[in-house]
Amino acid sequence: xxxxxxxxxxxxxxxxxxxxxxxxxxxxxxxxxxxxxxxxxxxxxxxxxxxxxxxxxxxxxxxxxxxxxxxxxxxxxxxxxxxxxxxxxxxxxxxxxxxxxxxxxxxxxxxxxxxxxxxxxxxxxxxxxxxxxxxxxxxxxxxxxxxxxxxxxxxxxxxxxxxxxxxxxxxxx
Amino acid sequence: xxxxxxxxxxxxxxxxxxxxxxxxxxxxxxxxxxxxxxxxxxxxxxxxxxxxxxxxxxxxxxxxxxxxxxxxxxxxxxxxxxxxxxxxxxxxxxxxxxxxxxxxxxxxxxxxxxxxxxxxxxxxxxxxxxxxxxxxxxxxxxxxxxxxxxxxxxxxxxxxxxxxxxxxxxxxxxxxxxxxxxxxxxxxxxxxxxxxxxxxxxxxxxxxxxxxxxxxxxxxxxxxxxxxxxxxxxxxxxxxxxxxxxxxxxxxxxxxxxxxxxxxxxxxxxxxxxxxxxxxxxxxxxxxxxxxxxxxxxxxxxxxxxxxxxxxxxxxxxxxxxxxxxxxxxxxxxxxxxxxxxxxx
Numbered sequence: 457x458x459x460x461x462x463x464x465x466x467x468x469x470x471x472x473x474x475x476x477x478x479x480x481x482x483x484x485x486x487x488x489x490x491x492x493x494x495x496x497x498x499x500x501x502x503x504x505x506x507x508x509x510x511x512x513x514x515x516x517x518x519x520x521x522x523x524x525x526x527x528x529x530x531x532x533x534x535x536x537x538x539x540x541x542x543x544x545x546x547x548x549x550x551x552x553x554x555x556x557x558x559x560x561x562x563x564x565x566x567x568x569x570x571x572x573x574x575x576x577x578x579x580x581x582x583x584x585x586x587x588x589x590x591x592x593x594x595x596x597x598x599x600x601x602x603x604x605x606x607x608x609x610x611x612x613x614x615x616x617x618x619x620x621x622x623x624x625x626x627x628x629x
Numbered sequence: 630x631x632x633x634x635x636x637x638x639x640x641x642x643x644x645x646x647x648x649x650x651x652x653x654x655x656x657x658x659x660x661x662x663x664x665x666x667x668x669x670x671x672x673x674x675x676x677x678x679x680x681x682x683x684x685x686x687x688x689x690x691x692x693x694x695x696x697x698x699x700x701x702x703x704x705x706x707x708x709x710x711x712x713x714x715x716x717x718x719x720x721x722x723x724x725x726x727x728x729x730x731x732x733x734x735x736x737x738x739x740x741x742x743x744x745x746x747x748x749x750x751x752x753x754x755x756x757x758x759x760x761x762x763x764x765x766x767x768x769x770x771x772x773x774x775x776x777x778x779x780x781x782x783x784x785x786x787x788x789x790x791x792x793x794x795x796x797x798x799x800x801x802x803x804x805x806x807x808x809x810x811x812x813x814x815x816x817x818x819x820x821x822x823x824x825x826x827x828x829x830x831x832x833x834x835x836x837x838x839x840x841x842x843x844x845x846x847x848x849x850x851x852x853x854x855x856x857x858x859x860x861x862x863x864x865x866x867x868x869x870x871x872x873x874x875x876x877x878x879x880x881x882x883x884x885x886x887x888x889x890x891x892x893x894x895x896x897x898x899x900x901x902x903x904x905x906x907x908x909x910x911x912x913x914x915x916x917x918x919x920x921x922x923x924x925x926x927x928x929x930x931x932x933x934x935x936x937x938x939x940x941x942x943x944x945x946x947x948x949x950x951x952x953x954x955x956x957x958x959x960x961x962x963x964x965x966x967x968x969x970x971x972x973x974x
Contacts, residue, residue: 486669487665487666487667487668487669487671487673488667488668488669490651490654491654491662491665491667493651493654494654494655494657494662495659495662497655498658498659498662530651533651533652534651534652534654534655535655536651536652536655538655597667598787598788598841598842599841599845600666600667600668600671600939601663601664601665601666601667602662602663602665602667603663603787603788604787605787621659622659624785624786625659625660625663625784625786625787626787627787627788
């Protein structure tokens with residue numbers, strides 16, 4: 457009888473502990489959006505834009521974001537004056553509404569025309585509706601994990617090169 | 630009570646790791662990022678607490694793949710000669726229950742270390758030809774062998790994941806359990822099946838491949854490699870297992886799964902001399918003969934996984950052998966059932 461009581465007490469304690477301790481992020485930006493920001497930063501490491509898109513090797517790579525300010529601020533903290541690629545190009549985050557030239561564009565929700573030309577821009581769209589079909593990269597969710605789909609033909613048309621390391625992890629459209 | 634405050638402070642410390650800073654996230658590779666749960670309510674704690682209950686029942690006998698009744702295994706003096714295939718004592722039903730508490734810590738999205746502490750309870754019903762022991766029951770219970778293990782995961786595509794695990798199983802379970810058997814008056818050393826541990830340092834290894842999606846496929850290979858010889862002069866056999874499993878979601882919160890596994894187990898190496906009797910046939914029961922362990926099994930398994938909350942899972946799992954070829958006469962596995970709770974702290 458003692459053993460049964462001990463077992464019940466042990467089992468009850470485990471269940472109670474499991475039910476009690478729940479820790480959640482207190483960031484104002486949801487985890488999914490935090491991850492998207494990190495993915496955007498990582499994309500710049502594996503994509504090579506044609507030289508014609510930069511005036512000189514020291515030119516910046518602009519990530520133009522059509523998302524709330526809190527997202528831009530978080531992405532800004534991530535890139536934090538980082539440089540990428542062989543040419544060590546400086547990354548910057550700008551709001552799409554004031555952008556002039558963009559290497560990477562992140563659209564959360566936009567179905568009308570963009571305020572800039574897209575010749576050398578890689579467009580990344582959020583998961584969900586296909587609200588901007590002219591994208592090169594699209595986020596999607598698989599088993600609660602963030603994944604991305606790449607449209608290789610669109611990259612080729614723009615003469616933008618994607619590293620095989622990135623393609624290995626992508627779903628190819 | 631004094632220990633509770635240390636345990637509580639240790640668990641509350643999980644909040645120390647609750648949030649990754651932007652610079653920490655920026656340092657992560659895609660391989661690491663691919664393992665981070667993106668759902669809004671997901672816990673970001675690296676700690677996972679688990680509890681699992683497993684039940685197994687062994688009933689009836691097999692010699693190779695031929696079934697034998699309890700009466701065929703029981704030696705009846707006067708009616709039949711004593712051979713190496715019949716015994717004066719016959720276990721009829723063996724039940725094993727294992728309660729396992731586990732605590733896992735994510736060192737990184739790809740590396741996880743864990744500790745598993747099992748509590749084992751076993752019971753065996755017997756029949757015998759010995760007076761006053763025509764039927765008798767033996768029970769043992771206590772701490773089993775504690776396992777520490779590490780797992781590394783990596784991606785080979787948007788939906789393909791590999792994992793490799795390796796561990797060390799410590800000989801914390803008793804191999805000196807005693808009980809009242811017909812072998813002699815009073816308590817004596819109990820057979821291998823009634824012991825709570827292996828008595829040796831064992832190395833569990835496994836490799837898994839998972840193809841995620843609407844229809845999820847998991848393939849795995851695992852082994853439990855035992856080393857040395859324990860204090861009682863034997864080493865339990867190694868186990869090897871190949872598994873395949875299909876799972877699919879039947880609702881937003883529930884997945885069902887089914888699969889097949891192939892299991893091969895070695896017999897016991899060496900023997901515990903305390904289990905023998907002084908006779909031309911030294912084994913009083915099949916379970917005291919180290920050669921009558923191990924064999925091959927094909928198991929069918931079905932179950933379901935319920936996601937109660939984004940970080941609290943319940944899993945039910947039932948296994949039924951559909952083919953067994955055992956080094957016998959040996960008690961055959963009837964079925965096993967398991968349920969587990971997993972909570973991200």
